[in-house]
Structures are given as structure tokens and as C-alpha cells.
Amino acid sequence: xxxxxxxxxxxxxxxxxxxxxxCVQDMDHENMFWYRQDPGLGLRLIYFSYDVKMKExxxxxxxYSVSREKKERFSLILESASTNQTSMYLCATxxxxxxYEQYFGPGTRLTxx
Amino acid sequence: KQEVTQIPAALSxxxxxxxxxxxxxxxxxxxxxxxxxxxxxxxLTSLLLIQSSQREQTSGRxxxxxxxxxxxxxxxxxxxxxxxxxxxxxxxxxNTDKLIFGTGTRLQVFP
Numbered sequence: 001x002x003x004x005x006x007x008x009x010x011x012x013x014x015x016x017x018x019x020x021x022x023c024v025q026d027m028d029h030e031n032m033f034w035y036r037q038d039p040g041l042g043l044r045l046i047y048f049s050y051d052v053k054m055k056e057x058x059x060x061x062x063x064y065s066v067s068r069e070k071k072e073r074f075s076l077i078l079e080s081a082s083t084n085q086t087s088m089y090l091c092a093t094x095x096x097x098x099x100y101e102q103y104f105g106p107g108t109r110l111t112x113x
Numbered sequence: 114k115q116e117v118t119q120i121p122a123a124l125s126x127x128x129x130x131x132x133x134x135x136x137x138x139x140x141x142x143x144x145x146x147x148x149x150x151x152x153x154x155x156x157l158t159s160l161l162l163i164q165s166s167q168r169e170q171t172s173g174r175x176x177x178x179x180x181x182x183x184x185x186x187x188x189x190x191x192x193x194x195x196x197x198x199x200x201x202x203x204x205x206x207x208n209t210d211k212l213i214f215g216t217g218t219r220l221q222v223f224p
Contacts, residue, residue: 004156033211040216042216042217043202043214048211058211088154090156090157098164099145099162099164100144101147101159101162102147102159102204102206102212103159104156104157104158104159105156106155107156109154
């Protein structure tokens, strides 16, 4: 079974802090994704990565950056956290061979005060 | 631009009922469609994946169908149980990278 883990289930940070959210997968998948999920807005893609050191902007990249130094690890960085970044953050992974089933981590509930 | 809609947004049924959740999408050029379950405060769990060439997939009490030409998929849950209470999301993949998600159907099954 694919296992996707996220570094924290719950996180509380102050406005202006630099925040790191980490995601690790154990299936040697090339593609990794970061989403945020908000009530009424559904899941929105922030960034994704096809391979080590590769990254692509998703639909809402503003205020975020990412790092992929190793294939199994994909980090989401909030350079200066703001209250409107309070959200549920979900990491996901998918391989480059069929059937292209996407797997999600357990999520990190981030609150910025 | 692909849009995915799920109806109803919320559903409350008594235990034992068979029920159908609907998902529609505007662009029929999809690679596959995936149904997920999400419990409150948790991540998404993959339930079923249907390739564009398939018409349906089954797993236990769950059956998902796909009609690509009409842009529709349904998730059928047989003999519903309180443990089925969750939000159900469908998502379509246009190519081999991004998924486009619906906003989900929140299901409550009461004893």
C-alpha cells in the first residue's frame, strides 16, 4: 500500500512566521502535489512536482513556495504566514505509470493567528 | 475549462437504504475518474478509480459507473451503514498529472 505521511496533523503559527509543511511518500512516485482545502471552495492545487528539483505552479501559488530535494519528500513553505492561509493542507502522490491513482496524506490543519 | 459538479451537496438517509451520489463534468476528454471518501478533519481515501475506457468499477458495497459521453458518473452505495457517513468527492483527470475535484456530497446515515 502507498503510504503518504505529513509531518504534523495540527499546527498553530503566528502571523509573519516562516512555516514548513513536509510530506513523505514511500512508493517511489515521481509526482507529488500540495492542495489546500477550505469550506465552500473545495480542494485547490497550490504546487506540484514531477521530479526532484522540479516544480510547477498550481492554481493558487501566491504566498507559497516548495522544495523537492529528494524524490520521497516534498515540502510546502509559507514564507511569511498570514491569517488567510489558515486551512487544511493535503499532500498527494501519483506514479508515472497507469492506472494513475492518486493517494493522499492525512492532512495538516494549520491555524495562523 | 473542466468543471466538476456534485449533487446533492448533502444527503441524510436512514440506515439500510441504497443511495446514489452524482458527479458531472463538462469536458468529456478525461483520462480517468476517481471517487474519494473524506472523514471530518482527515485526508482523502481513494475508493474507486474508473479508466476512461471502463464503464464501471465495484468494491464491496460500492459501485461506480462512468458515462463519458454525457459527462456523468454515479457512486452507488448499497445497504448504507452509519459508518458510511462522510464526505464523498469525485475527481477527473484530463491527462497524467492534475485532478479536478468536485465540491463533494456530505452523507449522513442515521441508525
